[in-house]
Amino acid sequence: MGLVVQKYGGTSVGDAERIRAVADHVARTVADGHQVVVVVSAMGKTTDDLIRLADQVSTEKPKRELDMLLTAGERISMALVCMALAERGVKAASFTGSQAGIITDTSHTRAKILEIQPTRLQEALASGHVPVVAGFQGVSTDRDITTLGRGGSDVTGVALAAALGADVCEIYTDVTGVFSADPRVVPAARRLPRISFDEMMEMAATGGRVLMLRSVEFARRHHVPLHVRSSFTWEPGTWVVEEESSMEEAVVTAVTDDVSESKVTVAQVPDRPGVAARLFRELALKGVNIDMIVQNTSQSGTTDISFTVEKSDTAAAVAACEGVREELKIGSISADDGVGRVTLIGAGMKSSPGITAKMFETLAALDINIEMISTSSIRISTIVRAERVGDAVRALHSAFGLDA
Amino acid sequence: MGLVVQKYGGTSVGDAERIRAVADHVARTVADGHQVVVVVSAMGKTTDDLIRLADQVSTEKPKRELDMLLTAGERISMALVCMALAERGVKAASFTGSQAGIITDTSHTRAKILEIQPTRLQEALASGHVPVVAGFQGVSTDRDITTLGRGGSDVTGVALAAALGADVCEIYTDVTGVFSADPRVVPAARRLPRISFDEMMEMAATGGRVLMLRSVEFARRHHVPLHVRSSFTWEPGTWVVEEESSMEEAVVTAVTDDVSESKVTVAQVPDRPGVAARLFRELALKGVNIDMIVQNTSQSGTTDISFTVEKSDTAAAVAACEGVREELKIGSISADDGVGRVTLIGAGMKSSPGITAKMFETLAALDINIEMISTSSIRISTIVRAERVGDAVRALHSAFGLDA
DSSP states (O other): OOEEEEEEOTTTTSSHHHHHHHHHHHHHHHHTTOEEEEEEOOOTTHHHHHHHHHHHHOSOOOHHHHHHHHTHHHHHHHHHHHHHHHHTTOOEEEEOTTTTTEEEOSOTTSOOEEEEOOHHHHHHHHTTOEEEEETTEEEETTSOEEEOOTTHHHHHHHHHHHHHTOSEEEEEESSSSOBSSOTTTOTTOOBOSEEEHHHHHHHHHTTOOSSOHHHHHHHHHTTOOEEEEETTTOOOOEEEEOOOGGGGGOSOOEEEEEOSEEEEEEEEEEOSTTHHHHHHHHHHHTTOOEEEEEEOOOSSSEEEEEEEEEGGGHHHHHHHHHHTHHHHTOOEEEEEOSEEEEEEEOGGGGGOTTHHHHHHHHHHHTTOOOOEEEEETTEEEEEEEGGGHHHHHHHHHHHTTOOO | OOEEEEEEOTTTTSSHHHHHHHHHHHHHHHHTTOEEEEEEOOOTTHHHHHHHHHHHHOSOOOHHHHHHHHTHHHHHHHHHHHHHHHHTTOOEEEEOTTTTTEEEOSOTTSOOEEEEOOHHHHHHHHTTOEEEEETTEEEETTSOEEEOOTTHHHHHHHHHHHHHTOSEEEEEESSSSOBSSOTTTOTTOOBOSEEEHHHHHHHHHTTOOSSOHHHHHHHHHTTOOEEEEETTTOOOOEEEEOOOGGGGGOSOOEEEEEOSEEEEEEEEEEOOTTHHHHHHHHHHHTTOOEEEEEEOOOSSSEEEEEEEEEGGGHHHHHHHHHHTHHHHTOOEEEEEOSEEEEEEEOGGGGGOTTHHHHHHHHHHHTTOOOOEEEEETTEEEEEEEGGGHHHHHHHHHHHTTOOO
């Protein structure tokens, strides 16, 4: 007997049949003696449909109203889940983000949770109900409806699990767990039974598509065990948990790939204090999100700085650099969207010498040139040509003994 | 310069083009120097679509969850209206029923408004915004989302107009106003420039389809002038106002027709105190809504009681009567769904003798048999064969000088 938060994503509640399947599973969990809190996303294509409608109505879309519009989606899915539970004899009650006490800041379309006041959910649980909560949404300190941005429903699930002291937050999705590499790229990829929060964060940050970085960070900070699993097969998936000593045995856990970014290089920059600061402040002012940054030691009084950005931000990034070209005496600015990132992740890596060498040797054997390198204690990322990413991931997955 | 509440029904916001037209009109009203509060229904077919989806998911539909589901509809339309207003340079902000301070009782799917706390709307108005409020919905004293049932969006509009002290509540719909008879039945029907609350209530109660009885009652009680008009032509429509002396001149204002009911007759009932009370208590217990009731003076120790009910309630009504047949010693029970009601309405009627006689003579001249009669001070209703309703309405419309 424990308290379980079950979060169901858009594909998991994509149509009437899927919603009935979800209700069956919730009913089974309740029958097994657990207390359950359900968090749901909007049904599959609802959000896209609503945005299309807004596009037809107006070119102006104030963010406050966009939030009001999009939060209609979870309202529909959560009411339907409650109806299906009623049909199965399970007492349930739906709660909006506001009713669930999810208090956010006032940043519409990408609000952050400030506090959770889950009184009504606790009352519902105490009276034997399954609370079904709208993911992705909250109410701001100005009493306006907000949404939590990308991956927001996962954040709702994790935050509620933390606030309610749940034993686990189960994240139901359309894949069976977290894999040692993207199975579409590496057919031999294995499902990982367990992974540490740190590793999961690196995976989320470098191309792993199952969980958003934000919800993993939140879970780690609040010590909420995650269980990522499929709402299509219902088999056990991947547990994301605190690092345990036994985990150190596996040196390398996973290989991720990401071809969503492009590389921008600012060359022959005077190598003096404040230049990089000025450059990245300008990029921040223009709203460009930077991912990897690499700067080499200067050899000749000038240096080269390379960074990666989302492909859609490439033009804005170049324009921002051009804007400070004269001021900073930048030699040249170039962008390249033909790159991809390959990342090796493993909590055991930090205490295992030779991993880096073996990684580079593996890539060299395939004649794959490494254009940028960036490392953390549990990760080595390389930028290579986009068309070689698949070869690189498969070779590394095999070389580090991850193949099934 | 005044405060105008504009309520737009489902067809008025039925698609993107309609929403843009509504925004144009709101912007014009603001440009004319008025303060505007907008109340919107869900877009055209949204509610039907949501109910169809619920039918696919579950046979059980708890009313609390049905309310949660259906209130998604106004959320969508009001956000879209705000976006279209933003595009036109009009500052606007959407408010759910709860945010607008519409407090209801806890009767899900047919809640009644208990109180309005329009603080946020007043703040929005004070800061130069057009508040766009979700019609049809509120929040209960238990803090649950409720809906106001049929005609609920009109009630929202009228209630807000009353709470805010608005000069008028404009009800925008797909017809150009209130007519002296249904134009589909009587081609010569005229749009009425003005009508009294009392007359409008009788029309709503006897087959006039433009306004629900409930919102007219509310407007009369709170002295809110209504202006019923078209969101397709934007021309001035019909004002529903307090009775004025000049109104007495027109003896008969309108003729209505209604073929949605059937007639149930309980014959040879012992004519003693308490029998009718027991019969109608039983009908109420079974949830049957009674409309007209007629009982004649007893001739022989027994009497006949006839009443009309919605056609869909006919079987339930007959069953309820059968349930007390032995107890009350009822002779026979019969139902007839081939009837229709024709009603003559006019505030001047009460001081004009001969109206009743002229009405019955007009019907007799067409060889139309009158099966039931019921009157109030400003209305005469007759039940006739359904297939003669059209002839009856046209003849009366002409006989009382209403033809255009």
